[in-house]
Amino acid sequence: MRTAYTVETVRTAERELMARLPEGALMQRAAAGLAAACAGLLGRVYGSRIVLLVGSGDNGGDALYAGARLARRGAGVTAVLLNPDRAHAGGLAALRRAGGTVTDAGQWEAAVERADLVVDGIVGIGGKGGLRAEAVPLAAAARRARAAVVAVDLPSGVDADTGEVRGAAVRADLTVTFGTHKPALLVDPAREYAGTVRLVDIGLELRHRTPELEAPQHADVARLLPAPGAESDKYRRGVVGIAAGSARYPGAAVLAVSGALRGGAGAVRYVGPAKDAVIARYPETLVSDRGPRKAGRVQAWVTGPGAGDDAATVAEVVREEVPVLIDADGLRLAEPAAVRARTAPTLLTPHAGEAAALLGVDREEVESARLTAVRELAARYGAAVLLKGSTTLVAPAGGRGAVRVNATGTPWLATAGSGDVLSGLAGSLLAAGLTAVDAGSCAAYLHGLAGRLTAHGAPVSAQNVADGIPQAWRDVSRAG
Template sequence: MQGVYTAGQVRTAEAALMRTVADGVLMRRAAAGLAAHLRGHLGATYGRRVVLLVGAGDNGGDALWAGTELRRRGAAVTALLLTPDRAHPGGLAALRRARGRVLPVEPGTLDTARGLVAGADVVVDGIVGISGRGPLREPAPALVAAAGEAGVPVVACDLPSGVDPDTGATAGPHVRAAFTVTFGACKPVHALAAPLCGPVRLVDIGLVPFLPDDPHALLLFDADAGAAWPVPGPDDDKYTQGVAGIAAGSATYPGAAVLAAGAAVLATSGMVRFAGPAADEVRRHWPEIVATGDLTDAGRTQAWAVGPGIGTGSAGLAVLEAVLDREVPVCIDADGITLLAQHPHLRERVHGEPVVVTPHAGEFARLAGEVGPDRVAATRRAAAELGVTVLLKGNATVVAAPDGRVLVDPAADAWAATAGSGDVLTGMIGALLAAGLDPWWAAGCATLVHARAATAAAGAHGVPAVPAPATALQAAIPDALRAVRAAARG
């Protein structure tokens, strides 16, 4: 796992670190790391054209010092000063000594600046840093647009300018980076707006000892999920590994039952029980499942997953209440979430219990209010108020425990955005709960493997990847599990 730290946390840590080193050392460390990654991107440095978009503050200074190193290695480096009177003086002087070109961007030079950007091999975004808020202001949008129109990659210094560092939100013109080089620690933007950041390369500047012990959130990696995923030991049988119960689907929506129950089978080596009107359809697809038409006939389980396709009327309410009566860990999704939103007594029942709820933004709004721009804050608030683990679905899925712990899983793509994929995730979480994983940890691990399965399903027949239905995502769970378990073995 890796900590994610807010802009405020990072600034405090930087201030403490700067008291231990000479002036300018941190900027030079950051610039050296940025220059190294730019050299790796360019391949050969000599004769390459590098354009720096330089704003006020330290990010502009980082860009100027990195440009100075590239100029000394033979690159043609031009610094476009967006705020000419506020550019970092030390970095600007260094670039000039190295005979780099400096051009203040003003109305009379804007066309020239656009041409330089369009003709570059790479553009470095040093416009604003972690103290910046709000969208880009002219002339920055015109220059960023010129890079996009010409197909010139933009490399973000610390974070893409115009994207909020703590929420990943945008409110107007902003940078979409080919990749981002960040310094000292990952910030929320890198997880919450991963598509705008591109791959994130972290440069060590000596900040780690000064960072707080309680990061804003944690990033989960393949190796973490692979190490946590339950596998049978020599003394296990189908019962000792945890028996998962699935209450999903109906005569009208049998697919939800098949998807959730099948996912539980593929996620565990133990046993899965199913209860609901779609029992015959579940047995037809998954003969290894012990299926019955009614919860009262279901045997003992160590956890239940409930909600997809059960309906929001009296029948669905009866199913959810019967599941809660079992007094085991529960994952509640889809119609189950709507029922929680409609019935206060259900929210009282689950408060403080080992329960995971898995809303998308619309369901979240009904259950806990609008998400708003800060997904981490909203999910943490909902988990505390509801007294359960909340998994807010999205390209960046956020999982918050009632005690304030937060995991963020920034998916590498959006292939999981397909009908029925949430039913698959529900079954996977149910299986991990039955195996005894902490609800927060179960939700986080299942989310990561679910995203990997979606990617594998979309690319199963070659490159480029193509849309894949939830049935293909479900079928790719074993491949995703092999990949994360291989990562755990190193």
């Protein structure tokens, strides 16, 4: 499991480690890792031209010490000091001893334009609210230059804890982060500014601290996926109920069932007006026209996809004392008080627009502060929340604790019906016995991977994605 920790947690761990190390040793570890990453990106260090954009914090010190190491290997290293009086004295002295230089005030832009590599050491992990005015031209020049851009720990101008970008920020090709990932490196929109991320181990002790984010990998998902045993039958494996679709949107029901059939449960029951379309496409589905309460044995329900204005069915499902996933129209139709009153697990699966409607804010506010939004929704509804998007987030009920983040997807998944497949898949995992957070994060992982496998850089339909789930499942299972 890849993990990310808050700035406060990282700084506490750093202070504890520095108390056990000689003075300056931790910065030297970071500088060594940074220099090695820069050298790897350059390929040939000797004769290369490197520009350091140096702020007044420790990130500036890391950049200066790394620059000194590269200068000793024959690189021409130039430092641009945003605040010369507050530059890290030890790092600056080391750079000069190694043959590095500091630009004159009017010459930094030409140095950036000629550079092979630009190192962003402007702002550390405590920066808030975008770059200050004096740093904006530097970031713009770095973006225009032909040079590769390496960010120290985090691209300057992004919020480390939330992933928000509230102003101008550096766009990096590579971010070299120290000790642990920071939330902004895993969550959009900041993630888009980080480029490739390389983690350098500097010895921080974080195992007994609660992470802000967890990013499951193949092996983590493999451990969670249900597998039938010798004594399994369809009921022991779980039965998922799908209450979805309408006369206007029968396809939503078909697609939700398609995801559910591939999600590990032993059987799928369908209730709703699209039963003829469902049974025609998937004859193994158990269909009923007597409503959710009389549909038969069910271990979890999915409601909402394509429901139109069928508030009565959504309300009936919400009252059921089994795990329930609410998606699409169900998010609009379900009574918030009824959702909060549930005692069985609940998983809400909005996209940014639906989340904005539930929170009473603009969509842009959700998209710019995704981590804040998913926690607020989980707290407000007392439910686990899967917030769809380029980085899908899954928050535990109540909004506290580690949020799961998934980035296996592809932009080609932004297609009609894709979310219906995801809902059916997650509902099936709920019926198979996974917790709401595990079901949501595993479903997002498999769904994203299936999208990648089937797209291959070309458009895909929601049904293509559903058809790709078994291959994604096999790929993940092999890692376990």
